[in-house]
Amino acid sequence: MTVLESSPEVLPQTQSILSRLLRRPLAIFGLAVIAIVVIAAVFAPWIVPHDPHEQFFEGLSIEGAPLPPDSTFWFGTDLVGRDLFSRLIYGARTSLIIGVVANGIAVLIGSMVGITAGYFGGWVEAVLMRFTDLMMAFPALLLAIVLAAIFTPSLWIVALVIAMVNWVQIARVLYTETRALAERDFIQAERAMGAGALRIMLRHILPHLVSTIIVWATLGIATTVLLEATLSFLGIGVQPPTPSWGNIIFENQTYFSSAPWLVFIPGAAILLLTLAFNLVGDAMRDILDPTQQGHH
Known part of the structure; x- marks a missing residue:
């Protein structure tokens, strides 16, 4: 058996994944919500009826209180007379940017740490995984609060802070899977043929981990959006007047x-x-996990 015959195709075709997703009502609902939010965020300048930073004198009652939803201000106004609907649409931009950027960085860091530790073993594994364990020992929210308090909060700093506390879970998962893959016959054959570590990790180990990475990347965005909202609610996230939910x-x-x-x-x-x-991530996990195939 050749090395290529020992390396099965592990990533289903995109068309197959989409067709399976579209057979799941909950996944369709999740995709529809995500699509609506993404479209609203991208086309925010053309969708919003008012400038999200403009304070309207008519946006407050005679007593100076916010106005409830009406035909002029669809979601009402906030405490200084700004249109809540417009701020909510622009806030979607903030949540999505941080969700995608922070989670992307976290997945990248976690993948590098997990795959490197799992493949090399020895002292490399000991150093990387003990550091991962140390990071996991701190509550993610508490660590994020400390880091956000140290640095001056801004959109990109908040994204970086969230990435720094969210990479540990995927690193652990990929480390375990890489350890198992590194002992497989086709990996040993590549080593015997003189292939370098980087080539083996990129061309033979990483393709087997793509499905796991996709699932964690999807589920991680939900966690990231929630963590950004929590930090912003505590006053150490994205700072006003930039709107975030x-x-x-x-x-x-x-x-x-x-x-x-x-x-x-x-x-x-x-x-x-x-x-x-979460709904899309759960569906992706069921579709891409071979042990789940045929169960739905």
Whole structure:
């Protein structure tokens, strides 16, 4: 048996994955929500009826309180008279940028650490995995709060902080899978033929891990969006006037009892987007995991 015959095709065709996703009602719902949010974020300047930073004198009642939803301000106004709908649409940009960028960096770091430790073993494994264990020992939210407090919060700093606390889980998973793959016959044959470590990791180990990476990348975006909203709500995430769903709640929490839409609407947006990514991630896991095939 040749080396190529020992390396089965592990990544299903994109068409097959999409067709399977579209047979799952919950996955379709998740994809639809994600598509709506992405379209709204990309085309925000053409969708929003008002400037998200503009304060309207008519956006407050005579007593100076926020206005409830009406035909002019579809989701009402916030405590300084800004249009909540416009801020929510622009806030989707912030959540998606941080979700994709932070999770992308976390997946990249976690993949490099996990695959390197699993392939080389020895002292490399000991150093990398003990560091991973050390990072896992700290509660992710507490560590993110400490890091966010050290650095001056901004969109990209928040993304970097979230990435620095979210890479450990995927590193652990890929380390375990790489350890098992490194002992397979076709990997040993490549080593015997004189192939370098980088070539083996990129051409023979990484393709077997793509399905796992895709699933973790999808599920990780939900976690990242939620963590960004939490940091922004605590006042150490994305700073005003840049709108994010978390800081919209933070800014308006004092009006929770008198103007509940200021908290419920952005809260529902966070919940819906997180749920959508989780539904798609769960479906992707079922489709790409060989042990699940034929069960649906």
